[in-house]
Amino acid sequence: MTAPGLSIALSIPAAEQVNDNAKVAAEKDAALRKSAAEFESVFIAEMLSHAGFDKALSENSGFGGEAFSRMLVESYAEELTKNGGFGLSDQIYSQLKDRSS
Template identity: 65%
Template structure:
């Protein structure tokens, strides 16, 4: 799956979650939508960082001479590092995405 398809999938998932929110309390619904949007933006940044690390060869460097099990482990390790980086602020991509899309929430 390439980045463009992943982006579409994440945006669709976030939109679906936002539409399922109850309409009884509009302010609470907006807060829930903003929380879901922030989480989705952070997940997107984690995937982006993971792809960058993989394309830079980080996964191969970690699994050097480790065999098939090492290759599988290195992929999971790269994903874990990417998630940790994104949670701690990453490159600021998640914040930019969140700010850009926040105004489009209803």
């Protein structure tokens, strides 16, 4: 094998390793972004509950209505987060991304 052929053969495993590292980094980044969004969603749901939104939805509806209203509040919080929320997930993501680098 000639020197140029040898360098190409040696660089293929290195290129595969770089691709694997990039894939792992992208997966970690996606997981971090998802966790930050989930945290914001839970935070918004708690804010809405403490503001009495779940009780207002379930007024005079009994135990089933209370359980349903909590699920509805959580659903609203998830939708708010998907549509931009308060920007808390972006801030959390940025802070955690800086620390993991």
